[in-house]
Amino acid sequence: MATRKTRVRGLGTATAVGLGLVTGAVATLAAQHRALAVLRLRLDHLEKRVATSHRDANLATQQRLHWELLSKAIDSPELAEVLDIFEVPASPQKRRQYLLANALYTNLLFYYRIGNLSREDFYGRVRGLMQNPVVREYWTATHGQRATLPEGSDEADLGRMVDDLLRQLDEADTEEWWVVGEPPTE
Incomplete structure (x- = not known):
């Protein structure tokens, strides 16, 4: 009977260790998921800023061309x-x-x-x-x-x-x- 108890104890320890590993893996995955979500938000924000910068640069170029054409016409x-x-x-x-x-x-x-x-x-x-x-x-x-x-x-x-x-x-x-x-x- 002593062997059985050891086996059960060993099985319990193995289960606990396995459960600990699974819990750790789930926690790590959750943390990675949150970090990924934050990175996605930052990337979206940067993409919007780049798009806005491009739009503003295009508007500035258009404004300059508009003024050049009007200047020629005024002169x-x-x-x-x-x-x-x-x-x-x-x-x-x-x-x-x-x-x-x-x-x-x-x-x-x-x-x-x-x-x-x-x-x-x-x-x-x-x-x-x-x-x-x-x-x-x-x-x-x-x-x-x-x-x-x-x-x-x-x-x-x-x-x-x-x-x-x-x-x-x-x-x-x-x-x-x-x-x-x-x-x-x-």
Whole structure:
């Protein structure tokens, strides 16, 4: 009978050791699973940052090209005729002014798109920009172009916001233009 007890004890020890190994392996697998989940989250975050950086770099390149083209048109009345897509006839001088107004507005739009301006900041800056009568004329002369923008795009949404702001400015009975309109919430 002594042998049996030893065997049972040996079996119990072996089972305990095996159970300990299995428990250790399960704990190690759980820890590895958590570490893998953290690594996946970090990788996803990095991929999003890289994608955003690429998008911002592409927007910056586009902004620079846009400015170069507008600069050529502003400097040359002959080249500016190519960009004369305004709804009202414009003299060469007026066309150049409209092209600069376009550059100013596009610059604000770009700053918004890359996150340098909040929607509220954009609103405040465009409210100041629209105090210039030439910029307002430009805005009116390009209404048809904005109507072709894809519904839901940043540019279309911000354009409608500016249209609403101009309507409020026109209806306001105060000279304090900087308080007219309700800045949008994010």
